[in-house]
Amino acid sequence: MxxxxxxxxxxxxxxxxxxxxxxxxxxxxxxxxxxxxxxxxxxxxxxxxxxxxxxxxxxxxxxxxxxxxxxxxxxxxxxxxKADTEEKDNLEHHNYWRREALVFESGVLRDLPDSICVTECYLVEEQQDGTIWLWMDNIKGEYANTVEQFSFIAKQLGRFNGAYLKGIKVVPDHKWICRSWLKSWTTASRIYAPNMEAYVSRLSSENEQSTWDWYRGILKNIDSAIDSLQQLPRVLAHQDLSQMNMLLVKKGTSLSQLVLIDWQSMSISGIGEDLGKLFGVNLSLGIIPPDQYLRFQTSLYDAYLEGLRDMGWQGMQD
Structure with a gap:
């Protein structure tokens, strides 16, 4: 009994x-x-x-x-x-609400380059209330904090992207993988942006006015700048590399594995876009100390290039 x-x-x-x-x-x-x-x-x-x-x-x-x-x-x-706004029911939206469930159901994560590890999903279960329950393995690991840890992650991203650039792995072609993640994200984010013109009258120093002019120049040219990224070689990207989505799991006495969770933003993006997200989002969250941004920026960029070269990619001539 x-x-x-x-x-x-x-x-x-x-x-x-x-x-x-x-x-x-x-x-x-x-x-x-x-x-x-x-x-x-x-x-x-x-x-x-x-x-x-x-x-x-x-x-x-x-x-x-x-x-x-x-x-x-x-x-x-x-x-x-769960479903959210109508726009998030669009396959092309950067935050298409069903994407992570489809990632697990498709098995696409089982064929990633070996520089990236993932959690196992045991069940994908649709509920009568319209939500989807994802039952997943519990991964125990460490969050990145130091420049050495972030550089290790950047190197693995380089190796990850390099495997697609060299044809070691084929970029998956599922329709629900976002093709223009950064364009979709910046467009959607504008509805949350404050009206900065209201603050211009408060600018007092020449440095503040210079920063404002620089910012306006970025806004004016942002669409053309993002469109130009479509010319870059295409790779599979995670696009949500905040600290909590990256786990460093010990393997043996000294080596670590990079485990990425939360593939809701999976995209086919230009080379280097994930590196930019890794640096930018963790700087904005304060994980990367603002007074050390240049040290982190240089180290992450060099590590990413090292990862690309590890896979045999030497540049656009390939």
Whole structure:
């Protein structure tokens, strides 16, 4: 006779109705071993800045009893994605809401260059309320903070992109992979931009006025500058390389693996666009200290080029 599962649900989601799904995830974790589910705890991980299309991210964990009454721990991550505005139901939108579910269902992540590792998705489950539940492996790793760690990531990105440039890997051609991510993002972001003209009268110093003139010049030419990126060689890109989406996982005594999570923004982009996102987003978040921006910028750029050369790509002459 099976004992009753101990359940502690610290969230609003009806996890008590998902025992079969939890068992399926545990079976993937422990292989074909016979087990009995002992306990389930469901916690909200407290992610404070979710994507507009993310309803919540939760950690489910507990114990199972294997043969000979051996107790083992299990843990999975549950991410719930949802529809948002009408524009995010467009395949070409940078934040097309179904994209990450399609990434996992397609298996495209199983054929990435070996410089990038990914989390395993056990189940992609559509709900009656229109949301999609993604049941994923729980990855334990370290977030990048130092220039050495960020440079390691930049080098792996170079190797990642270089594999497509040299034909070692073929860029996937699924219609739901964004083709103009940066164009879509900058266009959509304009509705959130403040009216800067209202602040111009407050500018007092010559340096502030010079900065404002520089900014206006960027705005005036931004569309043509972004359009010019379409001429760059195309590679598969992640496009959301904030600190929390990059995990450094120890392999052996000294080596690390780069694990990228959250492939919602997957795109086919120009070479170097992911490097720019890596630097820019973490500088804007304060992860890269503003007073060290030049040191990080130089180190990341050099590391990215080193990664490209590791794969045999020497430049446009290739």
């Amino acid at each position: 099976r004992s009753e599962v101990m359940l502690e649900n610290n969230t609003h989601i009806p996890i008590e109705n998902k025992i079969d799904q939890i068992n399926a995830c545990i079976k993937s974790i422990h292989g074909d071993a016979t087990f009995e589910l002992v306990s389930i705890t469901c916690d909200d991980i407290g992610y404070k800045t979710p994507n507009f299309t993310t309803s919540g991210i939760f950690r489910l964990h507990g114990q199972v009893k294997l043969l000979h009454n051996e107790l083992m721990w299990w843990c999975v991550i549950l991410k719930i994605i």
